[in-house]
Amino acid sequence: MSETSSNIAEYSVxxxxxxxxxxxxxxxxxxxxxxEISGFKRAASGHVYLALKDDRAVLDAVAWRNTLGRLAFEPGDGLEVICVGRLTTYxxxxxxxxxxxRMEPAGIGALLAQLDERRRRLEAEGLFDVSRKRPLPVLPGVIGIVTSPTGSVIRDILHRLEERFPRRVLVWPVPVQGEGAREAIAAAIDGFSGMPEGGAIPRPDLIIVARGGGSIEDxxxxxxxxxxxxxxxxxxPLISAVGHExxxxxxxxxxxxRAPTPTAAAEMxxxxxxELxxxxxxxxxxxxxGLGRTIDEMRRHVDGVARGLAHPSRLLGTAAQRLDDLSERLRLRPPAEVVRVxxxxxxxxxxxxxxxxxxxxxxxxxxxxxxxxxxxxxTLTGRLETGLSTLARMSPRLDQATRGRLRAYGERVEALSALCHSLxxxxxxxxxxxxxxxxxxxLVTTADDAKSKAHLSIVFRDAALNVVPELDERPITRRRPAGNRSKTAGKQETLL
Amino acid sequence: MAKSLAESLKSDPARPTTDAAVASMSFEEALAELELIVQKLERGQLDLDAAIKAYERGTELRQHCTTKLKEAELRVEKLSFDAAGNARLQPLDPA
Structure with a gap:
């Protein structure tokens, strides 16, 4: 064993x-x-320590502060990313x-999810309310532009401004992506917003925040x-012109x-x-x-009125003459004299x-x-005498007339009496x-009538004779001699 | 643009209507009042004295607007900051 061991090179740790x-x-x-990012931790130094993991393995990673600042997005736990870097050991x-x-989100989806969450949160705060929108000034004197001082964006804006209406422009230069971009952009907007009126640097009447097109990360x-x-x-008032339409x-x-492009922002x-x-x-x-029309109208009106007026000099002439006259009279007859007269x-x-x-x-x-x-x-006696003589003259005529008329009446009465007598x-x-x-x-003209009477009077040619009626059904005949008639009459008288 | 501008001016309640010192008026204020005056003159409802006064005022407003339109110079500056953070302006050449 030891021999085998001795054949193998020995390293220090x-x-x-x-x-x-x-x-x-x-x-x-x-x-x-x-x-996928996990264990994301930012150290006091600004360096970030994290781990990348998948379902079976974990890889520790570190991002130095300067690298992190360049990121176009906010990394965090759970975000799937693609990192480019060097493997090393510690x-x-x-x-x-x-x-x-370098680090970038692994898919647009991941970034959009983050964006959507933020949009909803800020919207709920009311930051996007339509009621907050202000109208733009018609003719801004000074325009503030927050953008990169170089590149096509500022050139496009200045070019279009010059075409339409050249203005005074203040450019607040900012990086529009990468490290420190967000802080710089926010500071520029705040800086313009806080400028006092009438300060050393003129306060803009309008702000344009602009950036050219790019990826969502850009x-x-x-x-x-x-x-x-x-x-x-x-x-x-602020116009945003970020990216393409x-x-x-x-x-x-x-x-x-919101302007779809930087050029459109200049047009707004x-x-x-x-045109102005x-x-x-x-x-x-x-x-x-308009004034001409008013004056014409007035002139027509004046002409119309003037036709109804006497010529001024004529009016004036009359008045002047009258004035002269009065003046003369006043001169000849001073007031005291007038009073005396x-x-x-x-x-x-x-x-x-x-x-x-x-x-x-x-x-x-x-x-x-x-x-x-x-x-x-x-006078009165005279009139009385006249009346009397007239009366005297008239009286005989009245008598004569009356007498004549009475005679005529008498004759007529006699004639009528004769006629009456004959009838x-x-x-x-x-x-x-x-x-x-x-x-x-x-008159009693029937026997019936006579029967009811107590007395009757028979009127003859010479005299009337009173009789008492007695019923006698015998007819009186006309053939009786005249003596009988008187006998009957006597008898009747006797009966009475 | 000019049309919508006139319309937006009419609806602006803060816009002074008469007797404001013309020199201190903004372009849009002056233009809006000028529009009003011209309309009044065109309707012919002013008596001669008022019409002449309106005309004089209109002329003053128009000259003010024209002056504003003549101030049309592109002057581009950029802000720069010194070590203490103080801003100053310097010409910008957007090369």
Whole structure:
């Protein structure tokens, strides 16, 4: 055994360990390895220690501070990554490990999952609310641009600004990817936002945060929370123009406006100066035409009114003449004189008033006397005598007329009496007829009627005879001699 | 751009309407008031005195706007910082 042992070269621990170290480093050199991060730990020095693992093995790894700063994303436990680095050993602890030189997420999916989680969280905070969006100034005097000071992005923006409306531009240079990019970008936005009005450096009226196109990892700084929060908190309206049109980063959601490209951001930032000049020129013409129209209208109005007016000089002439006249009269008759004359006139008028009143009284008295004279008694007696003589003259004529008329009436009465007599009952009685009357004098013309009467009066030619009716059914014959008739009459008288 | 700008101006409640000192007005404030004045003049509802006053004001606003439009020089500077972190401006040549 010992002999066998003695044939084998003997190494010290160190010799073997460093031999292994050489072997490992020479054999593998630069490797690319895929695994899931676990045990992620950042030391005070800034170096990061972690392990990459799959289902059957674990590989320790270390990432020095400067390497980590260049990462486009935030590594952490559970994230599947692809690391590029050199394998080495750590002889002090009998350990081998990977020194990571580059690290990237193993799949877009892993990164997007992280992005989605962050987007939801910030959205819930209200950082992306539409109500937070501010309008852009129409014509910013100073434009602040946060971007890389070199490269096509700043050139494109400045070129388009010059085309449309040249402005004063302040560029805040920042790295747009890699180590320190997120901190620098956030600090630039905060820096512009905090600039006082009227300071040594003019405060921008508008900020553009820009970066050209790239992979999602290249654009990752603009997804970083610190940058998104700075954009949301910015006190100046902010346009984000990160990547190409199809790329959306979280700063786009937090910005007031999102431009699909840096060139588009310049177009949003300023109007076209030529168009504004044209607009101003049109306004000038409209302004002049507007005033012209107002003046024309006024002139027409004035012309219309003027036609209804007498010519001013004519009005003035009349007035001037009147003024002259009055002036002359005023000069000839100073006020005191006028008062004196007026007083005299007044006194004169007072005296005349007395005269007129006396005259009126005198004339009224005269008129009264005249009327009284005509009221004398002679007049009335005269009129009475006239009346009497007229009456005397008229009376005989009245008598004569009356008498004549009475005679005519008398003659007519006589004629009518004769006629009446010839037609009256007396003539009938003289021919032998009688009238029978009852006690009231009414004619009784039937036997029936006569029977009911107590007395009857028979009126003959010469006189009336009272009789008492007695019923006698015997008819009276007309053949009786005249003696019988008188006998009957006598008998009747006797019966009474 | 110019059209939407005029529209956005009309809806801006903070915009002064009259008698603001023209010299201190922003371009958009002056332009918006000028638009208003021109519209008033075009409607012909002002009496002659007011129309002339409006015209004078409009002219002042227009000259102010024109002056603003003439201030059109591309001047590009970048910020740089000294060791103490103080910012200063220096010309930028975006080569």
């Amino acid at each position: 160190s010799e073997l360990a460093f031999a292994l170290k050489r072997t490992v480093e020479d054999s593998f050199g630069l490797v690319r390895v895929r695994g 002889p002090g602890r009998s350990k081998y490990q990977l020194v990571v030189e 654009l990752w700084a603009f997804n970083e929370e610190i940058v998104v929060r700075a954009a949301a908190a910015c006190s100046i 199809t790329d959306t980063t979280l700063i786009d959601l937090a910005a007031d406006h 930032a300023v109007p076209v100066r030529r 000049m044209l607009q101003l020129d049109q306004l000038r013409m409209r302004q002049q035409a 007026q007083r005299l006139q007044l006194l004169g008028r007072g005296a005349r008033l007395d005269e007129v009143a006396a005259d009126m009284i005198r004339r009224s008295t005269e008129a009264l006397s005249a009327i009284s004279g005509r009221l004398a008694i002679e 009256g009952p007396q003539r009938v009685l003289e021919r032998g007829y009688v009238l029978v009357r009852d006690e009231t004098g009414s």
